[in-house]
Amino acid sequence: MQNIPSVDLRDFLSDDPVRKQKFVNEIGKAYEDIGFVALKGHFLDDQLVGNLYEEVRNFFNLPLATKEQYEIPGIGGQRGYVSFGKESAKGKSEGDLKEFFHFGQYVENDPVLEATYPANVTVNELANFNQVGKQTYQMLEKTGVYVLRALALYLGLDEYYFDNFVKNGNSILRPIHYPPITTEPKEAVRAAAHGDINLITLLMGAQGKGLQVQNHKGEWIDAIAEDDELVINVGDMLSRHSNNRLKSTIHQVVNPPRELWNTSRYSIPFFMHPVGTMPLNCLNNCIDKDNPKQYEDITAGEFLHERLVELGLIK
């Protein structure tokens, strides 16, 4: 990708310690700087990606009344359907021009934790939607675990430091549909400027124009991935945990020019969260006299709740 550094996960997975360290340095430096990379060599194969887009299109093409049956009150939009215009960026009153669906964790061997998460929502009209969502969730989670291992090494932690925090974590897979624009949107945009809440985000679907990332000079730069790339960025939880050493960079999705108003955008971020009990306290090895501790201690669960209220998803 232009503008955003490209890295290749196969370097990290190789048996060659020099290649592995190269990946660690590249992603670590990119995250200290722009907070975004484009990543090749992930675990999603073309067939799964093709099936997923087909299922996602099928879902958003269902009649609104059908989709609304999958909009569950009282869970802050954490599972199932969230209808058009419901979510707004922190500090913004206009809703974003998008509708989306959330797949949550498939908890294994931990019924106590499982009971703390809202149940996944099964879409009855589409035979494959639920299964393809689950497979994609698990492949993106696997990719994310390796990215976090590289970041742990970069931060001077044990390679497996994040593993137990993200195992059965509160991650969500969010297929988003930005529908064609039919009337002048005034202030509203497809996704207003924001930082992501979670540890890292793995984004499918940034191949078309739309996603922009704010650089140090405050300029918006286009982030357009190649066909085989995921865009992976640091979220606010990881930025906070690393005492701002790794940057959670503000990004947005702009409206297309008027001649392309009649086109939809589909993108599919995977927001990688830890379990709610993970302390996000600034890491000791990210604090020194030049970098004093910048944030109060907080758990991931408390932080998430705070942010869902700010996004208008919990009243």
Ligand SMILES: O=C(O)CCC(=O)C(=O)O
């Ligand atoms: O649609 C996109 O490309 C990005 C969406 C995004 O930034 C988000 O949902 O947090």
Ligand SMILES: [Fe+2]
């Ligand atoms: Fe985002």
